[in-house]
Amino acid sequence: MNILDKIVADKHKEVALKKNLIPIQQLEKSVLFEQETVSLANSLKNSTTGIIAEHKRRSPSKAVINQKVSVQDVAKGYETAGACGMSILTDGKYFGGSLDDFLLARAAVNIPLLRKEFIIDEYQLLEAKAHGADVILLIAAILTKEEIKSLSQFAKSLSLDVLLEVHNQEELQKSIMPSLDMLGVNNRNLKTFEVSTEISKTLSTQIPDDFVKVSESGISNVEAIKDLQQYGYKGFLIGENFMKTENPGQSAIEFLNKLK
């Protein structure tokens, strides 16, 4: 079994347990559930930099990245830097994240927040909404076309933006549908962990103009962004490059200063 299959198998068990612990009605009663969302897609469209900065303590490909920094400090640093949005890993087992991290970031900043999760069930979208998310991620590699359609439509009914992630042509072809706001190309093959921004370039011409194009993973310098902008990319998801430093917020500030 590859790592992605393992993550998804664990996620099914986790969601089944949570559904018994916290009923949907309780999620819907959260004050944040009623909060108006801010569109990441609009923020990217209006930006010349397009950085979505990520909070990521560890990962299957890199083990520990940063266990020391506080999520609030990271969030405030990213907002000060001028990031268009922040992505927060909420998976505990493989990434060391949590929904508590999400709440702390929500309380600290006003920029759009993306719940970075392995979404396989509508319940996780209600959780995202109840914790103040503006955007959710759907990963084509772990969902059927029908699941992408129903989950994205449900997310839109909750006023959440949808970022759909692909890694190859087949995933892209099954995913193009009007209930998505952004199409992300993950430069990391989630089964082998190989990383190359070439895949963003190759798939760029096949992404219709109606979607905001986002390039994800393995971006570590301003030159890579300038290059990807030539292929129509408006958003750039960066995690490790900031998180591996002692002060991720400060690293984002320096990075964006070079980009502006």
Ligand SMILES: O=C(O)c1ccccc1NCC(=O)[C@H](O)[C@H](O)COP(=O)(O)O
């Ligand atoms: O990062 C991993 O090792 C990983 C492994 C398996 C599934 C997902 C994984 N990462 C999620 C992401 O897509 C990245 O966190 C995100 O795009 C940022 O990437 P990076 O800038 O390379 O940290």
